[in-house]
Amino acid sequence: MVRTLSSKQNEILSKLSSIVGKDNVLYEKEDLYCYSFDTMSHGYSVMMPDYVVLPSDARQVSEIVKIAAYYKLPIIPRGAGTNHVGGCVAVDGGIIIHFSKMNKILDIDIKNLTCRVQPGVILQDLQTAVENLGFFFPPDPSNLKVSTVGGALALSSSGPRHFKYGGMNEYTLDLEVVNAQGEIFHTGMAVKKNVSGYNLTNLFVGSEGTLGVVTEATFRLIPKPMCRQIMLAFFDQVERASDAVRAVIQAKLTPSVLDLIDRNTITTIEKFYPTGVFKEAEACLIIEVDGSDEQEITTQSSKIEKVCKLFCATDFVLAKNKEESEKIWFARRSAFAAVAKLAPDVVTEDAVVPQDKITDMVKKIKELCEKYGIMACIMGHAGDGNIHPNFSLDLRDEKQRENFEKLKDEFFEYASSLGGSITGEHGIGMTKSKYLDKNAPVYRYMKQIKDVFDPENILNPHKIW
């Protein structure tokens, strides 16, 4: 079906084509349809952009934004499109900037321990490149094989290593950004310390493409830990696992991974990816320590084992060699794939509670699942109090869809009542905007910031706000 364009649309099309070349502009319905979604699950109506452009440098991005500003068209940045919150869908049409061709690692500066990258670089590619040189860039969302630097920056994505190493903001020194008028500017500097005014770099990390479009990032790198040891502790109560986590932290131990999975997750993984690594239990802690030498690793591991046993771990397994470690990681990484096989839809949610409230949160999720007849496999970065229930359901079923909305409302309300946050790493996007109290002073200030950077509201509209 050839899309019939109005003369204005034709004008925009030819302007965009003159910037990026006609092969790098999509405008036919059949192409746009493929960009009408991200991982945000089904059940929402199709939201198509008017154009998709694939630029190759900041200058092109700036020109595209200038066109959008002139025609008052929304600009929606898109990396791998794997966010869970509808962050890169085009609610009111507009231009999607797909960064798949801005995927170059521009520089790895081993003298200054920094690197400079384009936003479309895949996180794993960056990690492999720096690790080959003996350095380390820790942020590790579990889909780092596809997740892009731009998306991870915009959502402040992280993973298990966050507990020890922190998230994207800890490593971002400077961002090159295109603002809503199409001007290119830098938020910081490629230096390790910089307090020359407000920290705009940190403001942009996590801003979900609503303040500016990131066209380049400079990160700091750290030395790569040389040794690792992974272990599993099984418990007959989630509470005991959660207490053990607290005790590990209180003992001033700093594992690089401190994840919790519940019984449903254990059985689902073993059902679809049987490895035998997971024992029958209510909860399992997946713990990894890393460091510069074997001695340090052994000391930490044995202390962790003692703590877990003190909290009545029913079983404790220490990987004996590389194969065993890989097997455990394989099983852990198969969690999403396993859950995805349970039902036509899988929705991963994200909430953070104070560490001592993990058990309450887990109990509440189970209670809600019971109440609404929906199944959940619960995983979490327990060290950070970050809980991810993965709900399996069929969103084509109206009743289930309705129930799920109610379940989510209660889930987030409860997380907030515990003094927690409605998101630790997935962001607000479209789907969680309704949970923000926009009248609270903090959001009023944030809205003013948004208005300063984007007075016409063309940068990723309907996201967060």
Place this chain on the structure above:
Amino acid sequence: MVNVMKKFEEYKEEIYSCSRCGLCQGICPLYKTTGLETVVSRGQFSLLNGILNGDMTFNKKVYKNLDMCLHCDACKSYCPSDIDAEKIITSAKIECYKYAPLSKKFKLFLLNSNIFLKTAGRCVDIFRFLGLHNLLPVFHFGSVVKRFLEENVRYRKLKPARQLGLKVFYFPGCVNTYFNKSILNSMRMLAEKNGFELVIPDGLHCCSVAHLSAGDFETFYRNAVLNLDMIPDDVDYVVFDCASCHKAFELYDDILNSKKTKNLKDKLIHLNNFIEKQDIYIPERVKFEKIVCEHIPCHLKDKESIWKAVKKMAFIDNFQKDETNQCCGAAGLFCFEHGKISREISKSKSSKLEEKADVILTSCSSCTMGILQGLSENGKHIKIYNPVELLAEQYIEEENLSKQCHTES
């Protein structure tokens, strides 16, 4: 036409069950090269969902988008929901084949015309005889074609060493039949050396895997019936040197589900596995000291079969497995239709092979084209063999050696 293959609409649940996790981007060679969401399975499913829910109808553009798939199957093993994208995309293309561009239909028509292939093959023979094929590199893509036509092994009568006593139906495919006789020569030498009967009837048709991938189900079906008819019931094996032809015959059962296909099911075997499993004579007095790297064709049913054949061919000293699992980029007609993208994928694959290889082993005619294309892009001249060619070459080498010994003594 009784087609028992699953129809597009029947994939509705599978298409819906794509969780849109996007992990397929991490493996799809086309996504990696083009950066377009429209080509990766998630994008394709999104479009197909649109068709199933009535937002979209099949048309020329939909066909064009669906055609941007190498049918390499890489995404299947990567997909958390285990969705068989390649099969689904094929089923959708069958549904909208009428919208395929005429140029594509014409290429498929030529591929299906034995008269055309025979004439073209004759011309190639004459060109080769007159040395005119040496002029090919003046044309774009000519150097790839020239190298594609270069024959590694000439036929030579060999002394038998085994008496396997099998009756083997060999499906040589279009390339070996009409354009490059090296594998056919090697196959004949393998049969003579090992004492088995080789059945290669005249007038076999294209296996039609390319037709099926394009959605031309009718030709695929017709050729399946015609080809199967030519296989005598009493053969012990039906052997293929090309992974894609083998795949086509395996699929014949899916569409026909007949007594004949059932009877043949356990007899279809790739040549690599045939070499591995049979008591094939392996020359012991020769050594092949070059570094041999494999390229595993996406369509190869037993992905370890090249390695298994090589393990048996103990004269190979240094074999490096293909750890990349990466498509060669040729994908049948794809390289003729989307040359630039195809070359880029081939280049990336070949670069990995060039790092080590003195010789490349593969088991598919289309892959040979893909790797050659990549090597040529990178200006490299590495020979590509099918395992059976290497074996036949060593048979000759061994006979040469014994002759030398005779004359010396």
